[in-house]
Amino acid sequence: MKTLGWGRRLFAVSIILLLVSLFITVKQNIIRRDDILNCSTKAIMHFEDTVTESVNVHIHFNFNAKGKGSIVVEGYSDSEAGWLYLQRYVQFDYNSKRVSPSARYYQINRWVSSKSSIDQSPDVIFDYFMREMSDSHDGLQLAMEKINADTVLLSSINSPLFICALKPGSQLE
Amino acid sequence: MKYKINAFLIYDATEGSLKLDDGGKSDSQLTITANALLFFMIQHPGVISRDTVMLRVWEDNGLMSSNSNLNQYLSILRKAFRRYGIENVIVTVARGRLEINPELALEVIDDSLLHPVIHASEQGSPAEVAPEPELVGADPTGNDRYWGYAGAMISLLAIALIGWSWSNNGSLTPLVFTPVAQEPIEVLSTDAMINPRMRENYLKNFIAVKEKKNIKYDKDERFLFFYGDKLQSNGLGRTFLTHCAKHQDNTFSYCDNYFYYSWK
Numbered sequence: 001m002k003t004l005g006w007g008r009r010l011f012a013v014s015i016i017l018l019l020v021s022l023f024i025t026v027k028q029n030i031i032r033r034d035d036i037l038n039c040s041t042k043a044i045m046h047f048e049d050t051v052t053e054s055v056n057v058h059i060h061f062n063f064n065a066k067g068k069g070s071i072v073v074e075g076y077s078d079s080e081a082g083w084l085y086l087q088r089y090v091q092f093d094y095n096s097k098r099v100s101p102s103a104r105y106y107q108i109n110r111w112v113s114s115k116s117s118i119d120q121s122p123d124v125i126f127d128y129f130m131r132e133m134s135d136s137h138d139g140l141q142l143a144m145e146k147i148n149a150d151t152v153l154l155s156s157i158n159s160p161l162f163i164c165a166l167k168p169g170s171q172l173e
Numbered sequence: 174m175k176y177k178i179n180a181f182l183i184y185d186a187t188e189g190s191l192k193l194d195d196g197g198k199s200d201s202q203l204t205i206t207a208n209a210l211l212f213f214m215i216q217h218p219g220v221i222s223r224d225t226v227m228l229r230v231w232e233d234n235g236l237m238s239s240n241s242n243l244n245q246y247l248s249i250l251r252k253a254f255r256r257y258g259i260e261n262v263i264v265t266v267a268r269g270r271l272e273i274n275p276e277l278a279l280e281v282i283d284d285s286l287l288h289p290v291i292h293a294s295e296q297g298s299p300a301e302v303a304p305e306p307e308l309v310g311a312d313p314t315g316n317d318r319y320w321g322y323a324g325a326m327i328s329l330l331a332i333a334l335i336g337w338s339w340s341n342n343g344s345l346t347p348l349v350f351t352p353v354a355q356e357p358i359e360v361l362s363t364d365a366m367i368n369p370r371m372r373e374n375y376l377k378n379f380i381a382v383k384e385k386k387n388i389k390y391d392k393d394e395r396f397l398f399f400y401g402d403k404l405q406s407n408g409l410g411r412t413f414l415t416h417c418a419k420h421q422d423n424t425f426s427y428c429d430n431y432f433y434y435s436w437k
Contacts, residue, residue, distance in 0.1 A: 007321030015329035021334040028338050044386070045432040102346040134432070151425040153397075155349060159365065159411035160399045163428040164283040172345060 005112060017059035035096040035104060036171040037063040039152060039164035047128035054078045055121075055129055057086060060155070061142075062165060063106055069094050073129065077121035086121040089114050090130070092140070104172075106132075116159075130158055146172065174243045175283035176215065176275070182257050191253060201256065207249045209234070214263055221423070222270050226435040246272075355378075361394040366399040375400060378436070382414050383431065386431055393419040398437070412436040 040060045045054040057075030064070075071090040076083055092111035098104050113126070133156050135141035143155045147163065152172070154162045166172075174186040179387050189208030191201040203211065214221075231238030247263055254262040273279075350361040353375060360379055367375060375412060376393050379398045391413030392398070394417065401411040411434040412433040 005317035005320070007319065007324065008315035010312045010324035011320045012324075013329070013333065014324040017331040019333075021331040021338070025334055041430060043430040043432060045430075045434075050433055050437065062427065063293045098345075101340060102348065104345065115230065126363050128434070132432070146347050147425050148347060148423060150423050151428075158409075159401055159432070160397070160413045160415075161432060162430045163397065163417060163425055164413045165426065165428070 002059065010012070010090040021136075022144070035063065036059060036169065037106070037152070038167040038169045039154075040167060041162040043162055044128075045129060047125070052078065052080060053125060055086060055130065057127060057129075057161065059164075060084055060167075063094055067093050067095055073126070077125040079122050079125050080120070081122050081132075084121040085118055086126065087114070087116040087119045088126055102145055104144045106142045106144060107135065110141075111140065132158075132161065144172075174212075177280040177282050178279070179259065179278050182254075182259070184211070184215075186215075186316075191257065193257070199257070201253050203253060204246075204249070206230070206236070207246050207253070210246050211250055212260070212273065215279060218273055218275070220266050220270045220272045226271055233262070236320070285419070340358060360400065361395060361397050379414065380410070380430065382412055382433070382436065386414075388414075388416055388431075390416070391418075393424075395419075395424060409435045411435075 007087075027101075031103045037079060038061065040058065041098075042058050044056045054076045055073075055075060057073050059074075060070075060072040062070045069092050072086075073086065073090070073093070075086055075159070077086045090111055090113045092108045094106055094123075096104055096106045111130075113130070115126075129166045130140070133140040133142055136157060142159060142161075143157075145153045147153055150166050152164050152166060153160055154164050176184045176186070178184055181193065184190075185192065186208065189203040189204065193199040210226070213226065213230050223240065226245055227238035227240075230236075231242065249263055251260075254260075259274075259277070261274050263278070266272055266274050276421040283362065304430070348363055350363055351357070351367070351368070352359065353362050354360040358378070362375070374399070378400045379396070382398070383396070397413075397415045397417070399411075399413040401409065410433075412431075414431045415428045417425045
């Protein structure tokens with residue numbers, strides 16, 4: 001009776017194993033993308049001139065399905081121009097990936113911001129705010145770490161930035 | 174290639190078969206290695222050393238040779254020929270050398286086909302490459318070893334992939350905070366946030382930031398503090414302090430996040 005040798009049998013088993021592992025990987029990383037993140041926080045941030053350049057804002061992060069997201073920033077900016085209302089809306093495309101058992105990175109590749117008609121704050125202050133989330137290139141990057149079921153910590157590549165309270169609709173692992 | 178042995182036994186080297194002209198009743202099928210050994214001995218009449226046989230029949234075809242292997246296949250061939258009344262198809266001569274029995278009458282009756290194993294190693298012509306040998310029983314082939322190596326590599330890759338998927342599976346592990354101070358103020362940090370170089374000044378800097386912002390605190394409130402190392406961040410020293418109040422079971426329910434681009 002003709003039979004396969006051990007090498008061919010091992011090869012056949014390894015192909016099956018590889019197919020199973022690919023299926024598991026695709027299922028977990030593409031089909032089940034539990035990365036929808038909606039949260040809000042309050043921040044008082046001081047920039048280059050820590051006395052005269054600051055914002056005191058509420059921030060709403062929305063990393064929605066299909067790689068689309070938005071940030072709403074509302075509050076006041078302080079600068080040489082004075083204490084002025086700030087209300088900006090940022091739209092972006094993002095992708096996310098799990099980088100460790102405790103962290104997921106949200107990489108924002110393209111973003112555009114718009115200001116409301118009652119926003120008189122200087123653009124440079126808002127740019128400071130956005131650039132604090134820079135990935136050191138053209139994009140933005142936030143690392144998300146879970147604190148508990150209702151709260152996450154968002155950090156830039158340089159520093160923790162916000163403890164953010166999750167809102168309904170978030171689908172974290 | 175076909176031979177007629179002793180004018181009655183047909184040896185087909187391509188098929189590895191021994192036949193009588195009796196309608197297939199007495200046909201025998203040799204294993205690939207036994208066939209290769211017989212064909213080699215027929216092709217090389219005269220005394221030949223065991224080492225040469227092992228080299229040409231086993232090693233040159235990617236197989237592991239051994240004296241016991243050779244003895245086993247010599248025994249198989251002798252037994253196969255004994256069935257047709259031919260004793261000692263391959264004889265052992267002095268000093269353990271071998272020879273196709275010189276008393277055999279060998280007649281080539283068809284030289285059109287090439288032997289699948291021997292010619293591949295002897296001539297190496299693309300047109301004469303042997304077909305993929307099929308294994309008979311536990312008979313090993315050299316190619317099988319390479320299939321095994323490839324299988325092992327793919328298995329390792331698959332296991333690594335499963336491990337990676339597994340590590341990325343399930344819930345995010347919650348952050349573990351380290352209490353830096355507990356009375357009267359509860360100050361937390363994580364191992365990643367506390368730079369060993371800054372550890373000594375950690376509380377002092379925390380108090381400086383808290384007082385600069387004139388932050389008051391109450392029961393069930395806590396702080397999380399990060400102070401960047403200026404030596405490692407171009408002198409910027411980013412500073413983060415968050416002041417959180419408890420609500421129901423969530424001790425981080427309401428947080429004010431304070432950030433300094435450069436703490437001076």
